[in-house]
Amino acid sequence: MTAKPKAFLFDLNGTMIDDMEFHAKAWFSILNDDLNAGLSYADVKREMYGKNRELLHRIFGNERFTPEYEDELSLEKERRYQKEYTSSLCLIDGLTEFLAKAKAQKIKMAIGSAAIPFNINFVLDGLNIRHYMEAIVSADDVEISKPDPETFVKGAEILGVKPAECVVFEDAPKGVEAAQNANMPCVVLTTMHQKEDFSAYKNIIAFVKDYNDPILQTLF
Structure with a gap:
């Protein structure tokens, strides 16, 4: 320049x-504990880009969840992230x-x-x-x-x-x-x-x- x-x-x-490790841990919890994706921690980190909905589509396809459930998953992921990260903000x-x-x-x-x-x-x-x-x-x-x-x-x-x-x-x-x-x-x-x-x-x-x-x- x-x-x-x-x-x-x-x-x-x-x-x-x-804060990206906190996001990774929250996604790991949602994807594996809630949705049984069976992903490694490294797999989860590789998928962490773009919108939350786009991430879900990359892993599960476009038709697996309703838009309403995708929004619910997205918010729940952010609640878990915020709960763990707040004290470190x-x-x-x-x-x-x-x-x-x-x-x-x-x-x-x-x-x-x-x-x-x-x-x-x-x-x-x-x-x-x-x-x-x-x-x-x-x-x-x-x-x-x-x-x-x-x-x-x-x-x-x-x-x-x-x-x-x-x-x-x-x-x-x-x-x-x-x-x-x-x-x-x-x-x-x-x-x-x-x-x-x-x-x-x-x-x-x-x-x-x-x-x-x-x-x-x-x-x-």
């Missing part, structure tokens, strides 16, 4: 909060200061997540950071989730910023792929994946373990 970005688009889980190191600096420099910010509003609200209100975000794009706001670019494209449109003027923050390969498909550069948080998991993507401008990394200051 040469010009300074005008907007930051943040994935949520694993990118703003380090916190922003990834350095993000509090990073958000404040971005706002002070009038960089627009948005959430672009495959999470349902129930979980996004849990984080934004639980950590009192909603005031930083000028747009929120959730699972309910898109037809197809990541790696389709719709989540990030819609976020940029709401902010009134061109895709190339945005920087996406992601932790998952499918999210980085969505940013690449949207023609957006991406910073990767290595909370759940190592660098080698992202070798297929050409839009990555930095790998960081948290928001204290000095390379992020070059974005301002």
Whole structure:
């Protein structure tokens, strides 16, 4: 990148909060204890991308459950996740200061997540950071989730910023792929994946373990 970005688009889980193991444990419980899928923990983690309904369809097919039961399963999974994670809820190191600096420099910010509003609200209100975000794009706001670019494209449109003027923050390969498909550069948080998991993507401008990394200051 040469010009300074005008907007930051943040994935949520694993990118703003380090909570993906809690999601994996909740899904493992739902899929195996409730639905008898017989999946290993590694299998469950591989399927953890996109909307909750999309995950269920990948594992069980499109016709196994009614939409109403899929919604019920989705909410129950999030209740189990929130129950276990609430006491650990916190922003990834350095993000509090990073958000404040971005706002002070009038960089627009948005959430672009495959999470349902129930979980996004849990984080934004639980950590009192909603005031930083000028747009929120959730699972309910898109037809197809990541790696389709719709989540990030819609976020940029709401902010009134061109895709190339945005920087996406992601932790998952499918999210980085969505940013690449949207023609957006991406910073990767290595909370759940190592660098080698992202070798297929050409839009990555930095790998960081948290928001204290000095390379992020070059974005301002």
